[in-house]
Amino acid sequence: MGQRLAGKAAFITGGASGLGRAMAEAFAAEGAWVAIADIDRVRGEEAARRIGSAAIFLAHDVTSEEQWVANLGAAATAFGGLDTLVNNAGIGTRGNVENTTLEEWRRIHAVNLDGPFLGCKHAIALIAKAGGGAIINISSVAGLIGARDSAAYCASKGGVRLLTKSVAMHCAHRKNGVRCNSIHPVYTDTPMVEQMLADSRQPDRMLQAMKAMVPLGRLGTPEELAAMAVYLASEEARFVTGAEFVFDGGYTAN
Numbered sequence: 412m413g414q415r416l417a418g419k420a421a422f423i424t425g426g427a428s429g430l431g432r433a434m435a436e437a438f439a440a441e442g443a444w445v446a447i448a449d450i451d452r453v454r455g456e457e458a459a460r461r462i463g464s465a466a467i468f469l470a471h472d473v474t475s476e477e478q479w480v481a482n483l484g485a486a487a488t489a490f491g492g493l494d495t496l497v498n499n500a501g502i503g504t505r506g507n508v509e510n511t512t513l514e515e516w517r518r519i520h521a522v523n524l525d526g527p528f529l530g531c532k533h534a535i536a537l538i539a540k541a542g543g544g545a546i547i548n549i550s551s552v553a554g555l556i557g558a559r560d561s562a563a564y565c566a567s568k569g570g571v572r573l574l575t576k577s578v579a580m581h582c583a584h585r586k587n588g589v590r591c592n593s594i595h596p597v598y599t600d601t602p603m604v605e606q607m608l609a610d611s612r613q614p615d616r617m618l619q620a621m622k623a624m625v626p627l628g629r630l631g632t633p634e635e636l637a638a639m640a641v642y643l644a645s646e647e648a649r650f651v652t653g654a655e656f657v658f659d660g661g662y663t664a665n
């Protein structure tokens with residue numbers, strides 16, 4: 412790999428597995444220091460060990476403002492600053508608007524939307540202090556289009572989409588050098604999708620149905636999405652802010 416992120420420091424939530432882990436590994440391979448922030452200590456520490464001296468693990472609950480303040484500060488201290496925040500941690504529960512409970516609604520929004528809000532709120536000043544950098548919010552194609560059986564998930568990811576634009580405009584107005592963009596993946600080969608398949612009564616049929624929805628005929632890979640995130644964190648994207656990057660094999664164009 413190259414050194415497109417040489418000297419940069421990144422804080423990645425949900426970095427212990429799936430998309431977050433792929434991004435952490437890709438960032439480190441491109442020369443960045445990486446803080447892997449996750450509630451899963453076992454997998455998080457293992458991911459940091461695999462990357463080596465360029466990574467640290469921080470036990471992190473994205474719904475806790477206290478932990479956001481403490482862990483962002485710890486990462487900035489460890490690396491001598493902070494250039495990039497990736498709000499990746501997320502959960503999903505199936506349910507339409509009628510059968511979703513208020514408890515489920517609030518839990519999904521606490522992780523998927525409160526988390527990115529708190530991350531943006533408390534990372535902006537640190538990134539600006541470092542001379543500017545990037546916030547990357549992982550939304551979903553479900554934040555662009557509706558799905559009848561994912562009311563809370565769609566609402567939370569749609570919120571991430573417009574939070575991203577608001578943050579981008581705020582930072583542009585402040586001229587603090589902080590850019591903010593969102594990535595919107597379709598079904599990707601991650602533990603979340605694996606769990607969806609495992610919970611299905613016909614996992615093979617469900618997997619084929621997922622692939623059939625995508626014009627390119629397959630699921631995305633974490634490594635492919637990580638490449639998009641590397642671009643957004645790099646100086647190559649220094650004129651890119653408030654934008655939606657769709658990672659869907661043509662799904663939303665169909």
